Amino acid sequence: MSKGKGTFQPGRTSRSRTHGFLVRMRTRSGQSVIRRRRAKGRKQLAP
Numbered sequence: 904m905s906k907g908k909g910t911f912q913p914g915r916t917s918r919s920r921t922h923g924f925l926v927r928m929r930t931r932s933g934q935s936v937i938r939r940r941r942a943k944g945r946k947q948l949a950p
Contacts, residue, residue: 918950919950922949922950923949923950924937924948924949926949927948927949937949
């Protein structure tokens, strides 16, 4: 009995288009996300 596909189908393009650095920098809140991650010392600011 098949259950079909799972909900998470990973892909680099779709991931970066929704959560990428340039998308974050477009909005003020996104910029604050990057700022917070820089302050925390994250190696990867955005995927």
